Structure formats: C-alpha cells, structure tokens
Amino acid sequence: MPAKADPFLQRRLLDVARIDQAVAAAEHRRRTLPELAQIADGTATVQKLRGALVLRQAEIGDLDRDARKLDNEIDAVRTRAKRDTDRLAAGSAPAKDLENMQHELTSLARRQSSLEDDALELMERRELADAEVARTEADLTAAQDRLAAAEQRRGDAFADIDDELKRATAERADLLDGMPPDLIKLYEQIRARGRTAAGALNGARCEACRMDLDRSALNDIWAAAPDAVVRCTECGAILIRT
Numbered sequence: 001m002p003a004k005a006d007p008f009l010q011r012r013l014l015d016v017a018r019i020d021q022a023v024a025a026a027e028h029r030r031r032t033l034p035e036l037a038q039i040a041d042g043t044a045t046v047q048k049l050r051g052a053l054v055l056r057q058a059e060i061g062d063l064d065r066d067a068r069k070l071d072n073e074i075d076a077v078r079t080r081a082k083r084d085t086d087r088l089a090a091g092s093a094p095a096k097d098l099e100n101m102q103h104e105l106t107s108l109a110r111r112q113s114s115l116e117d118d119a120l121e122l123m124e125r126r127e128l129a130d131a132e133v134a135r136t137e138a139d140l141t142a143a144q145d146r147l148a149a150a151e152q153r154r155g156d157a158f159a160d161i162d163d164e165l166k167r168a169t170a171e172r173a174d175l176l177d178g179m180p181p182d183l184i185k186l187y188e189q190i191r192a193r194g195r196t197a198a199g200a201l202n203g204a205r206c207e208a209c210r211m212d213l214d215r216s217a218l219n220d221i222w223a224a225a226p227d228a229v230v231r232c233t234e235c236g237a238i239l240i241r242t
C-alpha cells in the first residue's frame with residue numbers, strides 16, 4: 001500500500017471511481033436490456049408459429065388428396081351410371097340384365113349422393129383449414145415484425161452502450177496517465193473486490209459506502225499528512241479529503 005501520493009493525483013481517483021460506476025451500470029444495462037427477453041420470447045413464438053404453419057399446410061395437403069380421391073370415385077360412379085342409363089335407353093339387353101341395371105342405378109345414385117356429401121364436408125374442412133393457415137400466417141408475420149423491431153432496438157442500444165464504454169475507457173486511461181503505479185494498483189485491488197474503490201470524505205461520511213466513520217478513525221485521518229493515502233475503516237475505499 002502506498003503511504004503517500006500527491007493529493008491532486010489522489011483526487012483524480014474520484015473521477016476514476018465515477019467512471020467505473022458508470023461503466024458497471026452500462027454493462028449491467030447491456031446484460032439486462034428488456035429487448036433481450038423480448039427477443040428470446042419473440043424467437044420462441046416465431047418458431048412455434050412456423051411449426052404450426054407447417055402442420056396446417058400438411059393438413060391441407062391431406063384434405064386435397066382426400067378430395068381428389070373422392071372426385072375420382074364420384075367420376076367412376078357417374079361413368080358407370082351413364083353406361084347403365086345408356087344401355088337401359090337402348091333397351092336391347094335381356095330383361096334380366098335390364099332389371100339388374102335398374103337396381104344398380106338405384107344403388108349408384110345412393111353411392112353418388114353419399115360421396116358428394118363427403119366431398120362437401122371435405123370442402124368445408126378445407127375452408128376452415130385455409131382460414132387457420134391465413135390466421136397463422138398473419139400471426140407469424142406480426143411476430144416476425146415484432147422480433148425484427150426488438151432486434152433493431154437491441155442493436156441501437158448496444159451501439160450506444162458500446163460508444164459510452166469506449167469513451168469511458170479513453171477518459172479513464174487519460175486520468176490514470178501519470179498516476180503512481182502503486183496507487184493505481186491499490187485502487188484496482190479494492191475495485192477487484194467489487195467495491196467502490198475511492199470515495200470523498202464528506203464530514204464524517206465516506207461517500208464510497210455512505211457510512212460514518214467513528215471518531216478515532218476520523219482523528220487518525222485528520223492527523224495524517226495531506227499526501228498520506230488513507231482508507232475508509234468501514235469499506236476499505238481510498239478516502240479523498242476535499
């Protein structure tokens with residue numbers, strides 16, 4: 001621990017401590033930007049909606065395949081019915097065959113009606129599925145827009161904070177320039193413990209920890225030479241007598 005240092009240089013430590021507090025605050029802000037949580041949530045939402053969209057589009061594919069199959073069946077029934085109707089109209093087949101064809105036509109008509117009901121139901125499901133896809137697409141677009149906006153805000157905030165940190169680093173280096181190395185070393189040792197490493201002595205109060213020093217500690221400090229390096233008995237900060 002340096003016993004002595006030019007009081008003028010000691011006072012500079014208050015500016016260094018102010019910068020260090022601002023840097024710590026900026027780094028904390030960088031880690032806890034609300035945009036970081038918004039981006040994490042937004043990314044999860046976009047992924048979920050993309051998954052839902054894929055499922056809903058697959059569902060439409062299935063419905064279309066079923067609809068094509070039904071159409072083919074309906075076509076086959078119609079073709080068969082037309083053939084029977086034509087043969088009945090020609091009336092050239094034996095009576096037994098004509099009777100069978102009549103029966104078949106009745107059952108074909110029932111079959112066609114049932115298939116057409118199925119086709120109608122499929123069409124309704126397809127319309128619902130289309131609406132679901134449209135809604136999911138709209139939700140996805142909105143979620144992607146929100147995510148992009150949050151990423152933009154995060155980028156802007158990071159750029160501002162990084163500028164601030166760069167300026168602070170330069171200013172700090174200027175302040176430390178010409179400072180006794182053992183004083184800097186002491187300051188950094190205190191700071192490494194996560195403490196404010198220098199504070200003004202304001203009356204009986206240390207401005208680093210905002211505690212009042214007791215009478216005997218104060219007496220020691222006031223008795224010390226102006227260039228003595230004195231410490232707070234409460235928090236260990238270098239005390240600057242102003």
Ligand SMILES: [Zn+2]
Binds near residue numbers: 206208232234235236
């Ligand atoms: Zn203190």
